[in-house]
Amino acid sequence: MSLFHPHSCSNPFISVSTDSGANPTADTNSSNDLCFKDSKQRIKKMFNQIELSVSSYDTAWVAMVPSPTSHCNPCFPACLNWLLDNQLPNGSWGPCRPHPLLIKDTLSSTLACVLALRRWGVGEEHMTKGLRFIESHFCSASDESQLTPIGFDIIFSGMVEYARDLNLNLPLRSTDIDVLFHKRDLQLRRENSKGREAYLAYVSEGIGKHQDWEMVMKYQRKNGSLFNSPSATAATLSHLPNSGCLHYLTALLDKFENAVPTLHPFHVFPRLCMLETVESLGIGQHFREEITSVLDETYRCWLQGEEEIFLDLPTCALAFRTLRVNGYDVSSEALAGFAEEHFFNSLGGYLKDLDAVVELFRASQMIIHPNEQLLEKHISWTSHFLKQELSNTSKCAYKHKQNIMQKVNDALEFPHYASLERLVYRRNIVNYDVDDIRMLKSSYSSLSIGNKDFLRLAVEDFNACQSIYREELKQLERWVQEKRLDKLKFARQKLAYCYFSAAATLCPPELSDARLTWAKNGVLTTVVDDFFDVGGSEDELLNLIQLVENGWICLGPCCRKLSGRRRRQSQLWMNT
Known part of the structure; x- marks a missing residue:
């Protein structure tokens, strides 16, 4: 996996110029073919190289970790240098992609970076510009229409307190700060549950010196991290020396050099998402070798019980569904830990993670063995939960929320056993989000999850198949006329209906003979049926x-x- 800085990303589209003296149609076809091939090649490379956006927020928290040998020096000075080199012209340290609904995310990242610089007494000019940005955009901190990072009210308030400890004067009114602290206190007083405990451990950097760090360590993973979160792990290491946390962050910087993502490891899920994307958009036939590689690698991780799969509901559910659909032997018992009572005592349940529940709902439909009551129970509670969330959510004008609710609605309305491939492809193409930004404590994006190459290739392939279907329908229309079936007054003319059922079921272009035969049989069956009903004498x-x-x-x-x-x-x- 590698990191990319979104603000310096080049346009993934290619531009093909045409010779003014050439045939326009031929040049257009040649250009389209070249774009098609280049899109395929870029997607093939993405299967082998997962790219995830840099997180200024998490990098700042890693930069704040003191050296284990001298608390007067940073443990990871390269991160501090990265902050100095990557401030944006407006004074902020931005999220993965600039967006008017990500101001809260930008505020959180910017304040974290300012605190890191203040912690080590460097970048006075950078701090001044950062504080100026916070002052001019602070009104967005209480704007409910903004996309809100997980734990924002707790974390931002905690950073304001930490600024006081560092004698950093924030340009904020005391009344505004009081509102922040009030919202934080309301969150901290919410119902007590294991899910709440996991949540408070996840947002440890916002609780700081008030945190129960021994409780937090219950959530440490085999790789030494807390929730695979660099920021939570860095905050823990800053307050509680721990070799596992230090090893995790050191390995992270060995891999990425001077900046970190908001989530690591992040290998299985994006590759499964790519597989899901190419299959759901109808372009899987172009990537059979890559798909096989993903399936085999995922199955290996499944058999080895890797935490990246089994401690994360969306990843586990997606892996289970994908492997089972493709004939791999995976037990539904792997999903036992996500039963209703367990889910709502987890971090995802506490946050009401709709994406996670949708994945579990879809995975639970993969019942292939008798007596898989576990999956039936999952279907029952997840469908009830999703319907409830759908009915409780008012119509939202923001694309991010619309996309989530559309995904929920499609999952409920179109179960896998009641779907026609071509209609699914078209619906997914229409709804595909090329700017798929996901939110944890900071926003992140991956070129492997939201990418224009997927959409371009899918549209080209879909239109090419549609052209084949149109030609086949014309061929069938000629057949009907040649056989004078259109002259049978008693018979219903059901050619389009019969062909639609064939094309929707037998999609691949190479199955032309099967589609034509299916449609002809359907037409003839209709003629015979009508002949017996109304057209013939005894x-x-x-x-x-x-x-x-x-x-x-x-x-x-x-x-x-x-x-x-x-x-x-x-x-x-x-x-x-």
């Missing part, structure tokens, strides 16, 4: 039955001559 119906029973349809030119209408009907069947 004698004619008996004649047709006798014809079928005697095998005349298979005799072709050897069929004996029949007279009148019966002959025409027999010839129709023999020639189709």
Whole structure:
């Protein structure tokens, strides 16, 4: 995995110029083919190289960790230098992508960076510019329409307190600070549960010197981190020397050099998301080798019981569903830890993580063995929870919230056993978000999750298939006319209906013969049905039955001559 700084990302689109003297149609086709091939190549590379945005917020907290040998010096000076080199012109340290609804995220990141500089007494000019940005945008801290990082009220208030400890004068009115502290106190007084305990451990940097650090250590993972969160791990290490935390952060900086993401490790989930994306957009056939590699690697991690899968509900549910759909032997018992009573005592349950519940709902539909009551129970409580959230959520004008609720609605309305592939592809193409920004304590994005190359390739492929389908429908229309089926007044004209059912079920372009045969059989079945219902006399119906029973349809030119209408009907069947 590698990091990218979004503010310096180049446009992923390629530009192809055409020769003014060339054939415009040929040049357009050539340009489209080149774009198509380049998009495929970029996606293939993404399967092997996961890129995740840098987190200024988490990098700042890592920069604040003192050296274990001298508390007067930073343990990770490279992070401090990164902060000095990456302040934006407006004085902020921004989130993964500039966005008008991410001001809270920017405020949180900027204050964390200012605190890191103040902690080590460097970057006076940077601090001044950062404080000026905070002052001019502080009104957004209480704006409910903003996208809110997890734990913002607790963490931002905690950083304000830490600023006081560092004798840093924040340009904020005392009344505004009092409002912040009041909102924090309300959160801290919420109902007591294991989910709340996990939440308070996750936002440890906001609680600071008031935190029960021994309680926090209950959530330490095998890799030494707290929740795979660099910021929570750094805050813990700053207050409680721990070799596991130090090892995790040191390994992180060995890998990424001078800055960190908001989440690490982050390897299994984005690759599964890529697999899910190419399959759900109808372009999986272009990446069979990459898909097989992801499946095999995920299955290996599954068998080894890796924490990245089994301690994270969205990853575990997505891995289970993907592996089971593709024929891998995975037990539903792996999802036992996410039963209703366990979920609401977890961090995700406390936060009412809709993405996690949707993934569990979809995974629980993969029942292939008898007596998998666990999955049935999951379907019951997750569907109830999602319906409740859907009904309680007012119509939101913000794309981020709309996307989540659309995902919930689609999961409930279109279960996997009641979906037609081509319609699913089209719906997913229409709803695909190329700017998929996700929010933890800081926003993050990955080129592997939201990317224009996926959408471009999907649209091109979908339109190419549609062209094939249109040509096949024209071919069938000619067949109907040649066989004079359109002259049968008693028969319903169901060609489009019959072909639609074929194209929606037998999608791949190479299955043309199967689609045509399906549609023809559907049309002929409709004709016979109508002939028996309204079109034929009793004698004619008996004649047709006798014809079928005697095998005349298979005799072709050897069929004996029949007279009148019966002959025409027999010839129709023999020639189709």
